[in-house]
Amino acid sequence: KQEVTQIPAALSVPEGENLVLNCSFTDSAIYNLQWFRQDPGKGLTSLLLIQSSQREQTSGRLNASLDKSSGRSTLYIAASQPGDSATYLCAVEAAGNKLTFGGGTRVLVKP
């Protein structure tokens, strides 16, 4: 059974610092990995999707890497801003177009 873990569960950084969020999964036979952002009381917004054949994806200040063989992905957010404060979730698709989610990392960027 696929298990997805995100460590740390919470993270607080001063504005301007780079953020590094970690995601690990137990079964390397995945089709893709997706990073989401969730604001309090809101739904999920997809940030980046990395196909299993890719090593990384970039969008603006966001960069996500994928090491399928070691079961790890890292989301980097450069030059953090208070508006980046949110919970970040990673999810993997292993089979059948179904996602398995990690527990999330709650991020606070202090002005």
Add this chain to the structure above:
Amino acid sequence: NAGVTQTPKFRILKIGQSMTLQCTQDMNHNYMYWYRQDPGMGLKLIYYSVGAGITDKGEVPNGYNVSRSTTEDFPLRLELAAPSQTSVYFCASSSTAQHSYEQYFGPGTRLTVT
């Protein structure tokens, strides 16, 4: 486009009551999903559908039922509400492109069972 819409936003149920959570998408997506999110946890898949008339169980289906009579709608039914079903429920949809899609989420329904 409205994307994925869910109603109601909030609901309080008494133990043993029943209700239906509504989900509609206007993106002509074939795939639709229901998740629940407990406090401080990730999302767990309840049921999913790959097209009208086709549904299947996810990781935590007990206590729930679904139907998919149209492409747009995917309601989730709770027949006998229990305190363990207190959670936030999210509906999502995706296109038919296999393994290269993104899932689009609704804003969620916050349900409390007392």
